[in-house]
Amino acid sequence: MARSRTSTRLAAAVALLALLPLSGLWLWKRQGPQHPPSMLLVKRGTTVDALADQMERDGLIRSAAMFKLWARARKLQLIRGEYTIEPRASLSDVAGKLRRADIHYTNIILPVGAHAWTVQRRLRDFIPEDVFWTLWKSPRLARTAGFPEAESLEGLLAPATYRVNHAQEPEEILLAMVEAFRDKVLPGLEGGALPPYPTLILASLAEKETRVPEELTKVAGVYAQRLRIGMRLQCDPTSLYARWAAGDLRFTAPGPEDIRRPSRFNTYAVAGLPPTPIAIPSAAAIEAAKVPQMGKDLYFVATGKGGHSFAPSLAEHNRNVGVYRREIKRQKRALHG
Missing domain, CATH: 3.30.1490.480 (Endolytic murein transglycosylase)
Known part of the structure; x- marks a missing residue:
């Protein structure tokens, strides 16, 4: 009988040991x-x-x-x-x-024409707002981009699609964008009529002024000519940038108060280029800023049909402004029947 009980216990132990791998696999x-x-x-x-x-x-x-x-x-x-x-x-x-x-990973797209507030909004799920604005003025990141003199990263990020995730550090995310600028954009800024950083600034103005690629060299040429003769650039997008830099984040057309705003970014208020770019310029805008089409034109205004009319004198420019206003009125009448 004792031998039988021992055999039973042994059999049970063997069965249990046999089940352990199976139970482990089941749990796994x-x-x-x-x-x-x-x-x-x-x-x-x-x-x-x-x-x-x-x-x-x-x-x-x-x-x-x-x-x-x-x-x-x-x-x-x-x-x-x-x-x-x-x-x-x-x-x-x-x-x-x-x-x-x-x-x-999450894909973050930085398009041509994006500025600081665009970048901040697109990265807000990955970089806290206060951290973003601190890093935006990081001298270390500006040096990495190739412009230690730059006071911010405006214009120093390459337009591209970036793969990011929440385990990355905020500086690491911006560093990848700055390194892409250094590797892909910076070399193309050499050899222009202006030094590389002013070229980048001029390219950003042209980028924000026109959506017609064929006009980029003419727009850059008007600004280059104004720089040459000491005339204020009077670039509308810089007055908007000055508005945003002052904390007013309305994304509407510039008004008289924007034109008059005392700001070193507002080229209606100060002479010369603004202190930084005002957006990410395209490769075409950079090429236009390197070799601007400088002629007699000193003015341009929208046509209301997608492009701009250029003029060498204020009198001709004012006539073009009148044509533009009549076109806008015509479009409004057609829209409202």
Whole structure:
């Protein structure tokens, strides 16, 4: 009888040992506890143990202990990033994402013509506003761009699509944009009529003045001619930039108060170029600023049909302004029947 009881216990122990791998596999493949999709952030300096405990507390995995055993067995190297954890993801699913470094990125587009406030709005989910404006005036980032004399990063970011995630540091995100400028834009600023930084500033004015690529060299030429003879540039987009720099973020057409605003950015109020670019210029605008089409024209005004009329004298310019106003009235009458 004793021998029979011993045999029974032995058989039970053997059966239990046989079940252990199966139970472990079941726990490994079992659906996870969390219901909605979640974001898992692996930040710089995160350890496997700390991450496992955090995931268990947040309800992303059922067993931190099992994750730690797996991570040690696989010698898991955590890759900093943002990971999307699907509903009911198993421990195996979560571990696989981390092992593959299956990082979730968000595409941020910085278009030609974007200025500081555009960039800030597009990055607000990744960089707190106060941090953004501090970094915007970072001398270190300006030096990286190639212009240590620049007082801000305005115009010093390359127009492109950037992949970012919430595990990145704010400075790291802006650094990538500045490095893209240094590598792709900076070399093209050499060899123009003006030094590189003034060329960039002039290009930004032309960029904001016209949406017609064929007009860029003529617009840049008018401003270059005015610079040559000491005439104020009277660039409408600089009066808007001065408005925004003063904290008035209305995005409407400039009014008389904007034209009169005392600001070193407002080229109606001060002579010469503004102290920084006023936006990200296109490659075509930079080429136009390097070789502006300088002739007799000193004025231009919109036609109301998408382009501009250029004139060498104020009298002719005023006639063009009259044509523009009549065109706008005609369009309003046609719109309202």
